Amino acid sequence: MIDKCFQCGICCRLFLVNLSEEEYRSGKYRTQFEEFGLIDDFHKATLYGANTLKQKENGECIYLKENTCSIHKTRPQVCREFFCTSKLKKFRYMIEQIEKKRTILEKEKEETWEKKKFPKYKY
Incomplete structure (x- = not known):
């Protein structure tokens, strides 16, 4: 469209x-x-x-x-033929990208915390 x-x-x-x-x-x-x-x-x-x-x-x-x-x-x-998107679509795309990045960062933070909380020891 x-x-x-x-x-x-x-x-x-x-x-x-x-x-x-x-x-x-x-x-x-x-x-x-x-x-x-x-x-x-x-x-x-x-x-x-x-x-x-x-x-x-x-x-x-x-x-x-x-x-x-x-x-x-x-x-x-x-x-x-110039393709232009509405400001609303651009805004939605921006929000989606921010949400994706936030999810990745939260997952990395959780993994880092788990490593600190339960370090793997070599016996």
């Missing part, structure tokens, strides 16, 4: 969005070096980073407006 978007905007702040060749050539997205025009050779465009979506000065995607993607219906494929 894919989680619904909670409009936190994290995915639009943390990553550069690389366009596919088809998306890049379509010209419908603003790219990093758009003022220089499209580079004919897509591999060179990728090498130079010209196939990435333009960013604001603060590093956010140019299409992020008030924590919402302003081109959500026509966003690039990589944005559509």
Whole structure:
């Protein structure tokens, strides 16, 4: 099950969005070096980073407006495939990991106590 978007905007702040060749050539997205025009050779465009979506000065995607993607219906494929989990799921996962660690530590503590209480003597 894919989680619904909670409009936190994290995915639009943390990553550069690389366009596919088809998306890049379509010209419908603003790219990093758009003022220089499209580079004919897509591999060179990728090498130079010209196939990435333009960013604001603060590093956010140019299409992020008030924590919402302003081109959500026509966003690039990589944005559509971005896997994001809800904060609640992340919190539950964190709690599970803490509980597992606590169980391991309690077991180790108990084993250590047993060794001190009943040391094995060699006769």
